[in-house]
Amino acid sequence: xxxxxxxxxxxxxxxxxxxxxxxxxxxxxxxxxxxxxxxxxxxxxxxxxxxxxxxxxxxxxxxxxxxxxxxxxxxxxxxxxxxxxxxxxxxxxxxxxxxxxxxxxxxxxx
Amino acid sequence: xxxxxxxxxxxxxxxxxxxxxxxxxxxxxxxxxxxxxxxxxxxxxxxxxxxxxxxxxxxxxxxxxxxxxxxxxxxxxxxxxxxxxxxxxxxxxxxxxxxxxxxxxxxxxxxxxxxxxxx
Numbered sequence: 001x002x003x004x005x006x007x008x009x010x011x012x013x014x015x016x017x018x019x020x021x022x023x024x025x026x027x028x029x030x031x032x033x034x035x036x037x038x039x040x041x042x043x044x045x046x047x048x049x050x051x052x053x054x055x056x057x058x059x060x061x062x063x064x065x066x067x068x069x070x071x072x073x074x075x076x077x078x079x080x081x082x083x084x085x086x087x088x089x090x091x092x093x094x095x096x097x098x099x100x101x102x103x104x105x106x107x108x109x110x
Numbered sequence: 111x112x113x114x115x116x117x118x119x120x121x122x123x124x125x126x127x128x129x130x131x132x133x134x135x136x137x138x139x140x141x142x143x144x145x146x147x148x149x150x151x152x153x154x155x156x157x158x159x160x161x162x163x164x165x166x167x168x169x170x171x172x173x174x175x176x177x178x179x180x181x182x183x184x185x186x187x188x189x190x191x192x193x194x195x196x197x198x199x200x201x202x203x204x205x206x207x208x209x210x211x212x213x214x215x216x217x218x219x220x221x222x223x224x225x226x227x228x229x
Contacts, residue, residue, distance in 0.1 A: 002154055035215040037155070044205055044222055045147075045155065050215040088155055092213055097160075097169040098145075099216075104154040 003028065004089055006102035013110045017077040020105045022089030024070050028100055032092040034072040036065055039086040039104075048087070049074060076107075084109045112136040112218045114206050119223030126196050126227070132189040132206035132220055140164075140184035143209035145216065146191050148202035148225075158204070159191065162212060174200075196227045 005023040012018040022034065036049035047056050049065035052072065064075045072091075076083055089102040118130040132144070146158040159170045159180040168180055179192040189206055203224050207216035 033214075037216075044219040045207075045216075046219065047215060047217050050210070050217075056217065090155075090215075096157075096171070098157045098171065101155040101157065 002103035003093065003100035004091065004102035006087075006089060006105045008103065009106050009108065011108040011110055012076075012079045014079055014081065016079045017075060018079060018107065019076075020074045020087050020089075020107070022072045022074070022102050024072075024091055024100075026070060027095060028070075028091040028093045029067065029072055030070040031094060034065065034067050035090045035099075036063075036074050037088045037090065039088065041085065045088065079109055081109045083107060112208070114208065114218055114220035116204060116206055116220045116223035119204065119225045121226045121228065122196055123229050124197060124227055127192070127194045128196065128225060130191040130193065130204055130223060130225070132191075134187045134189065134206075134208075137208075139187040143167075143212040144182065144189045145207045145209060146180060146189075147205045147207050147216070147219075148200075149205070149222070150199070150202040153202075156202075160209070160212075161189070167212075193225070196225075198227050201225060201227045 033051045037045040038048040039045045052067040053065045086104045090099045093100045113135045115133045145160040161180045177195045181190045203222040205222045206220045208218045210217040
């Protein structure tokens, strides 16, 4: 059971906007920034959003992140077939001296 | 180009040992904290361990504390994970991942190496 809670699945049709939620506690999301990773099928995870809402170079602006209190969200607008992947949220956990991850959300593009 | 390449995975019996390596290139290895993150088959990501740039700070997840040892050789641009007393639940793909800044986010990941613990 993961420390951060994500819905196991999400779906949308091409062009739609989808959001993925991530819920934590005061020991992780509530006191630290949230990062999001995208894992395409059969590949290693890749940094998608860092520091709540920042995009690394090369990540399309269709991807956006937000955080409020002990929850965070990833939004994907203009959904494309290549967005089909697993998405993980993560945040530093104060007592662990390391990050905790959500269980992952499998995004299906219908 | 930043590259992290893991090796050393394989099949090992319960109670056995294995040493993973992560070879880094394309950046100044000695100035970054590096982590091990694992992913059991069909499951999510789990942080395993981290080591600071000069090995001063080392941390482990409770699930591996006392059994796994992380180390690095900055002269060889390499990271290691010595895994002892392996259990079936340690079966996973093990990734090394670079900390952008210690305690921030993982900006580069290797391709992973599979460890299977089974009799």
